[in-house]
Amino acid sequence: MSARSLWRGITAQFSTKSLVLIPIAVGINLIGGTLSSTLKLPLFLDMIGTTVIACLSGPWVAALCGLLTNIFLALVANPVYLPYALSSVLCGLVIGYMVKAGLFKRIWGVVLVWLACALVNTVTASLITVLVYGGATGVNGTSVLTAALVVAVKNIVISVLSSSMLENLIDKGITVLIAYVIVRRIPKRFLSQYALDGSDDQADLDDLDDLDEDEDDNEREAAGASSQERPARPRKVDGAAESDCGSSTGDPADSDRERTQRSER
Amino acid sequence: MPGRASNGIPDSPLARMHPMAKIAGVCSLGLATLAWPDFTLGLGIIVILFVAAALARVLRPFSGVMLGFGIPVTLMLLFIQGCYSPRNTKAILDLGFAELGLEGSLYAAKIVVTLLVFLGSFYLTNKTTYMGRLVAALTQIGVPSKIGYLILASLNVVPQMQRRIAVIEQSQHARGLETGGGLIPRARAFLPLLGPVVLSSLTDSQERGMTLETRGFGIRGVRQTSYLEVVWRRSDTVMTILFIVFLVLALVLGCLARAGLITLAIQWGGRA
Numbered sequence: 001m002s003a004r005s006l007w008r009g010i011t012a013q014f015s016t017k018s019l020v021l022i023p024i025a026v027g028i029n030l031i032g033g034t035l036s037s038t039l040k041l042p043l044f045l046d047m048i049g050t051t052v053i054a055c056l057s058g059p060w061v062a063a064l065c066g067l068l069t070n071i072f073l074a075l076v077a078n079p080v081y082l083p084y085a086l087s088s089v090l091c092g093l094v095i096g097y098m099v100k101a102g103l104f105k106r107i108w109g110v111v112l113v114w115l116a117c118a119l120v121n122t123v124t125a126s127l128i129t130v131l132v133y134g135g136a137t138g139v140n141g142t143s144v145l146t147a148a149l150v151v152a153v154k155n156i157v158i159s160v161l162s163s164s165m166l167e168n169l170i171d172k173g174i175t176v177l178i179a180y181v182i183v184r185r186i187p188k189r190f191l192s193q194y195a196l197d198g199s200d201d202q203a204d205l206d207d208l209d210d211l212d213e214d215e216d217d218n219e220r221e222a223a224g225a226s227s228q229e230r231p232a233r234p235r236k237v238d239g240a241a242e243s244d245c246g247s248s249t250g251d252p253a254d255s256d257r258e259r260t261q262r263s264e265r
Numbered sequence: 266m267p268g269r270a271s272n273g274i275p276d277s278p279l280a281r282m283h284p285m286a287k288i289a290g291v292c293s294l295g296l297a298t299l300a301w302p303d304f305t306l307g308l309g310i311i312v313i314l315f316v317a318a319a320l321a322r323v324l325r326p327f328s329g330v331m332l333g334f335g336i337p338v339t340l341m342l343l344f345i346q347g348c349y350s351p352r353n354t355k356a357i358l359d360l361g362f363a364e365l366g367l368e369g370s371l372y373a374a375k376i377v378v379t380l381l382v383f384l385g386s387f388y389l390t391n392k393t394t395y396m397g398r399l400v401a402a403l404t405q406i407g408v409p410s411k412i413g414y415l416i417l418a419s420l421n422v423v424p425q426m427q428r429r430i431a432v433i434e435q436s437q438h439a440r441g442l443e444t445g446g447g448l449i450p451r452a453r454a455f456l457p458l459l460g461p462v463v464l465s466s467l468t469d470s471q472e473r474g475m476t477l478e479t480r481g482f483g484i485r486g487v488r489q490t491s492y493l494e495v496v497w498r499r500s501d502t503v504m505t506i507l508f509i510v511f512l513v514l515a516l517v518l519g520c521l522a523r524a525g526l527i528t529l530a531i532q533w534g535g536r537a
Binding site for chain 2: 014023024028036039048072075078079080133146150178181186
């Protein structure tokens with residue numbers, strides 16, 4: 001009986017609204033990857049869409065989104081990415097269920113999501129790299145790092161694991177951070193139509209005020225220094241969304257201002 | 266056979282094949298290489314794949330992909346497995362800081378060949394198949410049409426988002442956003458570029474969902490028809506049977522060789 005209710009819960013996540021969201025999320029994943037390569041950042045950032053859709057539509061939609069992202073990458077870029085669909089799917093599930101548990105509303109929860117996601121990805125991706133590819137895929141810089149570590153520690157599994165862990169901790173940290181910022185910027189009018197708008201979301205919407213938090217802002221929150229400063233600039237949620245281009249350009253300036261405030265303090 | 270050349274796929278026997286038969290071919294060739302105890306069979310298949318690529322008139326991009334992936338991964342794996350594999354016993358080359366072991370090198374060769382067979386056959390399938398035909402064939406064999414929609418929509422949405430991001434990049438440039446310079450400014454430019462794309466795409470998806478709903482996308486209990494008809498011909502049956510026979514033969518021979526009943530020219534490094 002519980003299995004059937006679980007299945008019904010899963011199929012309920014796949015409404016048409018969620019289904020049309022999946023291609024968008026796949027697109028966000030790929031755009032993140034291409035953007036990070038055009039900006040020449042040494043990262044993938046190809047799970048932003050999966051994280052965002054995990055917050056909107058639930059774990060199984062996120063899992064499907066991860067699967068489709070890797071299928072798409074295999075079709076368009078390089079079939080090497082296909083086996084890594086497993087780690088994308090698992091990450092989607094883990095993030096989805098952690099978001100469902102309400103962890104994406106508090107900073108420590110976001111940190112937990114980051115660590116869990118990095119851990120899952122490290123383990124599965126390393127296993128795939130070792131078992132399927134024998135240690136290196138040769139498609140990115142991680143293979144070079146692995147080769148260097150192999151020379152140092154003379155053990156293939158350990159070096160693949162550690163290079164993958166380093167890469168994943170940085171990459172997933174930034175991914176989760178960006179997804180967090182994006183999800184906070186999505187207007188609540190939009191959020192409320194998806195499966196995950198639970199009853200406790202109503203309380204949470206009140207502190208969706210300061211939408212222009214930048215990365216360093218979040219880091220500062222993680223350090224626990226945010227409570228005095230956060231309600232300083234309340235802002236309407238919908239207004240920020242309608243003028244999203246404008247508020248985004250305002251970002252660096254805003255955070256600069258905040259940083260000077262902080263240094264004064 | 267209408268509309269094939271217009272989809273950017275040159276007409277060839279491979280392009281006329283049923284997509285499912287091609288997928289059967291990818292699985293059969295790849296698994297056969299995997300089951301075979303050394304790298305010789307895979308090498309033969311790679312040569313055949315190059316011939317098939319020439320027949321399908323995609324030889325140039327095909328060899329580009331094969332070499333572009335094959336050479337770096339061969340060097341990497343030869344280095345990692347050849348020098349540091351735990352099963353190395355016989356050294357064939359002294360590099361000064363490490364010795365190249367025979368068993369690890371053979372293992373690396375086997376992995377590279379298997380990867381290249383999978384990659385090559387997958388790439389050929391992909392290059393000679395119009396995605397609409399593939400999805401139509403998938404829904405024919407019972408894959409839900411929603412999954413088919415998801416694949417096609419993802420393929421369409423991505424170029425659309427890339428166009429949009431080009432526009433946003435220019436407008437943010439006009440507003441004074443720096444996308445060059447050191448690592449920190451480049452990283453800071455990421456969010457102002459990504460944010461507008463994401464939010465406008467999300468609002469787009471709302472419209473798309475309504476449009477689909479009004480056209481009966483979420484309807485239940487009705488079998489949707491397809492605009493594209495994919496015909497399963499006799500040659501497809503023949504090819505599928507050939508692929509299956511090949512896979513079974515390779516499995517049987519591979520098992521026999523591993524059990525030591527017949528000997529092959531080159532033994533896989535893992536057994537030594």
